[in-house]
Amino acid sequence: MTTAIDLFAGLGGWSTGARNAGVDVLWAANHWPVAVEWHSANHPETQHVCQDLHQAQWEKVPPHDLLLASPCCQGHSKARGKKSGNPQHDSSRSTAWAVVSALEFHRPEAGLVENVEEFTDWALYPAWVAAVQALGYQVAPHVVDCADLGVPQHRVRLFLVLTRSKAPLMLELHRRQHVPAASFLNFDAGRWSPIEKPGRAQATLDRVRNGRQSFGERFIMPYYGKGSGLTGRDINRPIGTITTLDRWALVDGDRMRMLSAGEALAAQSFPADTLRPDNHRLTMHMAGNAVPPLAGQRIIEALKAAS
Template identity: 65%
Template sequence: MKAIDLFAGAGGFSTGAKMAGIDVVWAANHWPAAVAIHAQNHPDAAHACQDLHQANWQDVPAHDLLMASPCCQGHSKARGKANGNPQHDASRSTAWAVVSAAEYHRPAFAVVENVPEFTRWALYPAWCAAMDALGYALTPMIVDAADHGAPQHRERLFIVAARAKHPIMLDLPKRLHVPARTIIDFDAGKWQPIEKPGRAAATLRRVHAGRRAHGDRFVMPYYGGGSGLTGRCLSRPLGTITTRDRWGVVDGDRTRMLTAQECRAAMGFPEDYILPAAHRDAVHMLGNAVCPPAARDVITSMLAAA
């Protein structure tokens, strides 16, 4: 089976498809740095660097599976219109590229990934109606990457579209949770003393609360809610990996942020997966990526149910 990957980014969807035995033949993204990384890791695929609103679908090879992770920022609670996201409306419209590609190629299947808030988009019913008009029955589901072997909790919407009269029913496996301690290397990274001049009082409060709850070793976020007040024990999966440094590791009287390699492991990418040399770019791409183990299980279950 052959697949294409729209909005491919760092290549999480492509990697998950490869894990499921799928041959990814074409991938596209608008960011040259992401296309370069995808090409290094998936050299057998053809690549395009372009705005997919302007894509000429006749230039795209034939395929059986269309994978797409349209821009999520306009839907996300973290960067929606209320938060002044200047790309709010433009980012939402990227979902129509999926309809455009499906209309031209009519692959047997499509799998779309986005944040759960995608279903609250005012045009989501119209988007579903467009896919229905093309003959696709949709199966939406919320998938937590932790249930599929990735050591982080990351809830995402997956929509499986099949050219069929009725939606297919997927029997997704539920795997054992992988604890955060399995991906943290206490001999790596740039450690700093917790007690140092200029350390924010809020950070110190989180450290002290985390020590009371979890002992000398734990992780904690540097912004946002959730585990912000008490940290998170290492026997649990991490919270969601985001597009900027979020999770700090505390070890006794020292602390540091997760390395890019640890973020890669938290996302479920292989150890040898090539990342950008710049830490900031690597974290940004990983935070935007599809979790490969979740994509693998969705695609594998889709094929089994078809």
Template identity: 70%
Template sequence: MEPGFCTGTPCAATEAGGGVRAIDLFAGAGGFSTGARMAGVNVVWAANHWPVAVETHAANHPETAHACQDLHQADWSRVPAHDILLASPCCQGHSKAPGKAANNPQHDASRSTAWAVVSALEYHRPSFGVVENVREFMDWNLFPAWRLALQALGYQISPHVVDAADFGVPQHRERLFIVLSRSDRPLMLNLPRRQYVTAASVIDFSAGNWTPIEKPGRAAATLSRIANGRRAHGDRFPTAYYGNEAGGRSIDRPIGTITTRDRWAVVDGDRMRMLRADECRAAMGFPAEYQLPKQHRTAVHLLGNAVCPPVARDIITAIQGAA
């Protein structure tokens, strides 16, 4: 799919939807859209600059009109009217990863994607918006200016920092959700706290490509993490390949954050393997039937960038209840 290519007719999508309508900016794999659908909301338009992401979203949301383009250049007059704007601007320039500092052109450009939210809201003025990002988004040097621009458009701003595990997702994943509302005061949501779902519920110990733990070339740091994990959790547990974890995690608690490249290995006795894409999908809270690219690396990249659908579902449901 070429950049700028649009599938579906916006007006037709709007007329067919009915009920509460949303658009999804920087839609990626479709976690926000899937959560909106769970909440009974019709996603009438979705956009992303990466053709693979648009194709994946379209395969799972065929009723939605799609655009593959740089949203800095969007013509918002061609986007259907909607009640809720959903957006996940690029987070790489705000995260703790190297390159966050200013004067890194790639990360400066990624931070600028948040301004597409302002231009979309300025044109359409929907009643609500939800912007998802890492919590460091609020430390952005231009965040005060971004907030003032939204307030100038008549939006109240209510930040909510949540952990996906509290929404029944089998993963600890802390993210910022900024709720925007055209209301007299900021909309503080009363969000449910659901029972934790364990890593054991998403790991299939009977499947996958296992390799011996003790094999030539295995990194000493990996062996050290596994030894620490065994002492703490026994013979079965997930362990991180990178990050600040020195051991493993109990399979009786949610797994750690799913990232855009393989991070979690599963240890089972004297063998180990990386998490499969379908296990990452389950750990993100996507339905089992959700279609992903066949290439493992691409699927994991999409999932690691996604919004967890159950989190989006509960936030959007709470907004509708408070409206």
């Protein structure tokens, strides 16, 4: 298993993981020009196409051993508060059918599909699995916390392993030691502001107070949302899930700042030399949507070992 294609390629999480696992990514596609631009910058050896994969011309895609795909997850994720009948969410969920089309044309040895856990709650998920099986593939769902693969972030995701085997192939994913957020946080850099300042929300001040009681003077906390919202998180454990928006704040004594884009990429296990937009919001959006490269690498290595 030496060659792959990357569907819905963004900043290059799957592709970087594949490269580190000894797999050449021959072709990558996304409908968003910005995603194609930055994937091209980080993977110049890969052939790139900017198109809606519903209209993909699969005959122009080079033969490959492995299909990598991360169909749009927004229509499935709880974080988006989806509602039944939302046309935008219905459209995003339908992107998963491009995986079936690609498999039907090229019949690669295997496929790896990443998404949120709620993907299996999709009304058409049984039909999607049936279509994949009709093409001769077994479907093995793996729910994985990427922190268990060495990524310094708790990020639970669904990885579907598609193989042309007699039975679903469950990978042997060795649990790695957790890597703390402190490994990538830089308390000597960034734009800090006083915690006690006019206009600071009381909810934020309450979180800071609770965090200090639990973790001392240095910790991380979500600036909004639930989860660790009441107490924050110890920097000696992995950070929580990196999202497409600014969510995580660092507290250091009487000052605080938001997580930088560089730190978000490090939390996702992207290499330090990853090329990215200068725009902070755009980089955060792309980072939050990405497959952590190290998680991708570990899963591809496990698949190769089992094949």
